[in-house]
Amino acid sequence: MRVTDLSIQQTYLTNYQKNKRTLQNIQQQITTQSKVNTPSDNPLANSKILRFGNQLGNFNTYKNNINTSIGFVQNTLLPMEGMQNEMNKVIIDLTSMNNAVVDDKLDIYAQNLDLTLATLLDFANAEYDGRYVFGGNDSSSKPFDYNAAGDKVEAKLPNIGGEHLARISKNSSQKINITGQEMFQSVYEQRGNLDSTSAIGSVDTSNETILDADGNEYTLTYNYTKTAANTYDFSYDITDSTAASVGSGTVNDLVFNPASSKLTSINGGNPEEIEINIPGNKIEFQFDLTNIKENTNPTNLNLNKNQDADIFNILISMKNKLNNGERPNDNQVKMVNNFMNHLTNKMSEVGNISNKLLDAAELIDSQRLAVQEYMSIEKDVDMAEAIIELETSQHSLDINYKISSMILPSSLLDYL
């Protein structure tokens, strides 16, 4: 091989460029602390980094949702605890007012009830972050308020039944509110299976004893009449103790899906609760048909009641009675106790939601740590290794410079 001045220069320059390129890469990695600064640095790692980055973004969103939800849930629990205290006072009063010595002081109990009602109403209208805690999906006005006559507390139906859902992971959403409807309204949930093999025209009838706010008993009779395959008409009749009808109604075309057995529509619309309101008899409840099914395994139909009547109007009725020198009847006392149980159950539900949110937050934190670690493996620079590489490259470059001054100009010319 013949060695010429140009070949020495070219070899030197090629090696010098290689050294500089290596040095530049390491310097960039050290200054950015990232091995992947553009997708072409490592296409596969880049693809993973994008995916991990989005996962981390999603975790932040879920975490934000959880934090917002925890705030909401905790501020749901506060008014519930307040209500529990108030209801405890009512229960103590109900016990103490049975004593004959307070016969002439029943109006004081009435005043206490009035104060409790006002406090309960405040708690029922509690707000958090611009929303009514028990207002369902409607935060435009108070969910509960007295009617114009001031003798009844009315709820803004149906919007107080709206659920708040928060996405807390890729595949799950959590209900974070206790709706005003489930907390304060009387909801009769229909359970059981209708017979899909029954003949058209057949009628499935059931009865249930119900109470009004005054504690009076009524009989609710309801029928499902088959009008076509998978289609029924629903009718109800409420009779008093003398068997006289105080209210009745019919809802047409309850259509079931034969494959899923579920109710798909009521009178052409989405399945939703039927509101039954007989003001003259202080009867008001929601008849929830959404969980009734139709299949080849018929079962008895039964009603699952959260409470017999709404607590506000029970207390108003009791207050009115006390003002008239009359004590609340046993059914009313029973309804107050039932509400207390209902409240305790709901508080426990809120506690469960809170625990679930905290668990989800913990899970997200651990998932986030794992993803950050995977991302770090793909992206982050091992500083110790990088600095050693930098030192080595710098050393090579220094030698390169030294050689350039020693070799390049050297020729016989220098020795002549």
Add this chain to the structure above:
Amino acid sequence: MSINKLLDVAGRSLFTYQKALNVTSNNIVNANNPNYSKRRITMSQVAPDHRFGLGIGSGVEISDIARVRNELTDKQIIGYNHEYSYNNRYSELLTQVEQLYSEPSDLGVSNLMNEFFNSWEELAVNPSSTALRNNVINSAQKFSSKVNSIYDGYEVIKTDVKKEAEQTVSEMNNHIMNIYNLNREIYKATAVNRNANDLLDERAATLEELSKLANISVTYDDNNVANVSIGGSFAVDRVHAEKYLLAEEDGKLKIKPHEESGAIMVNSGKISALNDIFSKKITEHKALLDNLATTVMDEVNSIHSSGYSLHEPPVTGIDFFSGYEHGKLFINEDILADPRYIAVSADQTDGNGEFASAIGALKDRDTMDGLTFESKYSDFISGMASEIVQHDQQGQSLGLVLDQLSLTKAEYSGVSTDEEMVNVIKFQRSYNASAKLIQVADELFQTIINMV
């Protein structure tokens, strides 16, 4: 043999070694000129004097000054140059396109698009919150702005690429004209048996430069004239030289010999890399961005238009994005002016965020050719990155081959100062010896003259 003859031989020798020293010094001063080929002197004996049947030598002369050149290496360099140039420039330009996406970072499309969808998820938890509504608008603006900046970036790159392509074609024409003139000069020199080494060196260097711009092929005729074709069509010889022009037709760059003629098939070299980026690659990237932006717009709008706003009474049928045009994703002006127009309620109540949740869930839906937005985009970016790596590696590999060929060329045609200095000493000594011979001849003359 007369004393005069002795002076003739010595004088010729002086002249020969002086010439040899000139050639050697020319080699030395060109030692660092990469386009120079070492000149080799061939000396031969002047025809001897055969009078008296003795065959006495008549001295030395330079019979040839040859250009040391390896034609095979030259051909190989020209063959690899255009491929190297193509891959190198292609990966450089695609890297510029790659930088537009700002990946992988918080400012990249992937993250901003994800943030946009996540802002809907957060709104779903508290749909009546003005802060969260503004957050949705803000994240939509950031996403839209990024799409727009990428689109603008494409246009800037296209403009730059076109300018560079025009300059490259102009450079190509200059080289062609230069070769044409050199061909003519070489032809003239060859015809009168004149040494054309300098012209040949200059033409070889020009051909090398031209081969970096386009895929050329070169043949030489008996008169050492180079016939060059580009992309299979004639470009230059001794009697004619093409002058190419660059035209943009249907969004594609074309190189033509004349305005009316068809385009030549340039499929390698720098000009081809510029053409591929301008005509194909950026068009592909634009298509993906358009597809991504319009799909996001259509999918979001299809859900949003079914929702109800926060107004009393609630308004429905509102599009979130009002349109997409030339990289601009427009957010509904009404929404920008009043966030209450964001319509996410399914039941007209202000606390229902069902549609916000549905829009947020779009990021996990296979909406683009059976892939999620993120997967489609990520696949595209990975594809682009792999293409850069592939061309970069190919460029590096061809670069190594070219380095090796250049080294071979330098070893063969390059000047070694050491060698030349040895020659200098050699020729100087010979010159000194010839001068001494003249001195001897002079002394002989003096001796004879003094005898008279």
